[in-house]
Amino acid sequence: MAPTMEQLRFLTDDQVRRLQAEFGTPLFVYDQASLERQAAIALGFPAPFGLTVRYAMKACPSAAVLRVLTGSGLHIDASSGWEVRRALAAGVPAERILLTAQQIPEDLADLVGLGTRFNACSLGQLAAFGQACPGHEVSVRLNPGLGSGHSNRTNVGGPSASFGIWHSNLERVIDTARDHRLRITQLHTHIGSGSDPEVWQRCAGLTLNLLRHLPDVTTVNLGGGYKVGRMSTEVSTDLQRAGEPIAAELRKFAQVDGRQLHLEIEPGTFFVANAGAIVAGVIDIVDTGKEGHTFIKTDTGMTEILRPSLYGAQHPIVVVPKEPGDRSTAEYLVVGHCCESGDVLTPEPGNPEGLLARTLTQVRIGDALVVDGAGAYCAAMASKNYNSFPEAPEVLLSKDGAFHLVRRRQTLEQVLQNEAIPEFLR
Ligand SMILES: Cc1ncc(COP(=O)(O)O)c(C=O)c1O
Numbered sequence: 358m359a360p361t362m363e364q365l366r367f368l369t370d371d372q373v374r375r376l377q378a379e380f381g382t383p384l385f386v387y388d389q390a391s392l393e394r395q396a397a398i399a400l401g402f403p404a405p406f407g408l409t410v411r412y413a414m415k416a417c418p419s420a421a422v423l424r425v426l427t428g429s430g431l432h433i434d435a436s437s438g439w440e441v442r443r444a445l446a447a448g449v450p451a452e453r454i455l456l457t458a459q460q461i462p463e464d465l466a467d468l469v470g471l472g473t474r475f476n477a478c479s480l481g482q483l484a485a486f487g488q489a490c491p492g493h494e495v496s497v498r499l500n501p502g503l504g505s506g507h508s509n510r511t512n513v514g515g516p517s518a519s520f521g522i523w524h525s526n527l528e529r530v531i532d533t534a535r536d537h538r539l540r541i542t543q544l545h546t547h548i549g550s551g552s553d554p555e556v557w558q559r560c561a562g563l564t565l566n567l568l569r570h571l572p573d574v575t576t577v578n579l580g581g582g583y584k585v586g587r588m589s590t591e592v593s594t595d596l597q598r599a600g601e602p603i604a605a606e607l608r609k610f611a612q613v614d615g616r617q618l619h620l621e622i623e624p625g626t627f628f629v630a631n632a633g634a635i636v637a638g639v640i641d642i643v644d645t646g647k648e649g650h651t652f653i654k655t656d657t658g659m660t661e662i663l664r665p666s667l668y669g670a671q672h673p674i675v676v677v678p679k680e681p682g683d684r685s686t687a688e689y690l691v692v693g694h695c696c697e698s699g700d701v702l703t704p705e706p707g708n709p710e711g712l713l714a715r716t717l718t719q720v721r722i723g724d725a726l727v728v729d730g731a732g733a734y735c736a737a738m739a740s741k742n743y744n745s746f747p748e749a750p751e752v753l754l755s756k757d758g759a760f761h762l763v764r765r766r767q768t769l770e771q772v773l774q775n776e777a778i779p780e781f782l783r
Contacts, residue, residue, distance in 0.1 A: 438462020633732020658693015
């Protein structure tokens with residue numbers, strides 16, 4: 358049976374043509390209504406003793422997206438000192454930012470002085486924080502011993518993951534905190550992106566068990582990682598359902614331990630994945646004969662979206678013909694514009710080395726092609742400037758139907774601006 362043809366999520370064909378004509382391709386477009394809807398759902402996560410919802414801004418750090426989501430009541434999870442500075446520049450108050458980073462910034466004490474909260478991800482980080490900010494409150498990220506992600510590359514828990522402090526090192530955490538007069542007031546776990554909800558729940562149980570040994574903890578942060586289906590055939594996590602067993606655990610914990618724990622969650626994908634799309638153009642159509650394939654070449658690819666070539670991730674692809682009208686369908690492989698055989702948009706699910714043809718509306722050069730579900734880890738995680746293609750612009754679709762340019766297309770001067778030619782080569 359032919360796979361289901363995907364539909365556009367938040368754009369109409371006419372809007373796609375307008376975007377193509379007004380801004381050129383490729384471009385990213387984000388939808389304010391979808392962002393706000395997702396924020397409202399997450400803020401309804403069951404939490405008997407209070408809830409803070411953070412947006413993991415690494416998923417899509419555009420200032421406009423940060424404004425929409427923080428304007429909807431979200432706080433921020435930042436993954437580097439640079440992201441903290443970026444959130445501050447977008448107008449997010451420092452007290453609303455939690456820094457969970459693999460590399461601690463040189464200006465950590467300044468950021469903490471402004472009000473940024475810090476989540477120590479290793480014993481070394483905890484000691485370094487203690488030296489920079491003795492006597493402070495701190496959060497600690499633990500690796501609870503298990504993980505789950507949509508692929509091994511997004512699994513960040515268990516013995517093969519370097520993220521967080523291994524759970525059996527809890528005594529050393531307590532000693533290090535004591536040495537620097539740190540008060541551990543939050544315990545944090547994040548086990549992967551695209552996690553299995555059952556593993557996530559088990560991880561929450563393990564986290565609460567560990568928390569019994571940390572008497573000053575008042576907040577438990579269970580990270581993000583909720584699965585979001587980009588393709589119509591993929592299933593998304595129901596946050597309400599995933600949250601109910603957690604709420605029950607928190608009530609039980611309060612009865613036994615006496616502490617009514619504030620809950621934090623910090624998804625990224627959940628807010629932005631289906632609130633963003635890439636509008637690209639069809640630049641060529643080639644084939645490899647009867648035994649081969651027909652390829653659509655687009656003016657996007659790994660310069661805007663790495664997920665297919667990195668994980669074999671599936672994204673809806675919809676052809677929008679230049680002129681409205683009926684067209685039949687055909688089987689295509691879709692590839693990007695980089696001189697790289699791995700620059701594919703139609704890999705086999707979960708296997709970036711394989712290819713799987715899609716049934717799409719028949720294309721002609723000049724048609725638009727929308728790669729949907731491209732709000733999370735696309736603009737944020739692309740192989741920028743590979744083959745010297747300039748960074749694509751970003752556009753926000755506001756609720757009144759207007760398009761706003763929120764990042765201009767990079768110019769060649771900007772690509773080159775930090776280069777220097779040493780004297781001997783002049
Ligand atoms: C510490 C932390 N929190 C939250 C997230 C967000 O994950 P997701 O986008 O899968 O919800 C990540 C993603 O890598 C993370 O590292």
